[in-house]
Amino acid sequence: MSNVVEINNENWVSEVIESKVPVIVDFWAEFCGPCKILGPILDGVAEELGGKIKVAKVDCEKNMDLAKSMGVRNIPAVFLYVNGRIEKKSTGSMNKASVLKFIEGN
16 A cells, blocks of 8 residues: 555655655554454555555554654554644554544644
């Protein structure tokens, strides 16, 4: 899926901050049950919304410094970036309807 990208320190600025489309950043980890439920929902939303939005995923176990610098304390944590700035934050799992509502407010 071209609208889903794995994020790390090296591509954070180019993929999230400099993105021309809004970006949903999913901070997750393999051990996190709710993250495993939310991940496929976000994948589907990325496919459904095509080039209107980008879904970015940050594996918190591999990118602890990045997650910490963003103030992530609980996962899953979902941030919506618009024009390089955080517009919204949410923690915990969401269903598809909640994800779409989260996006539509911007």
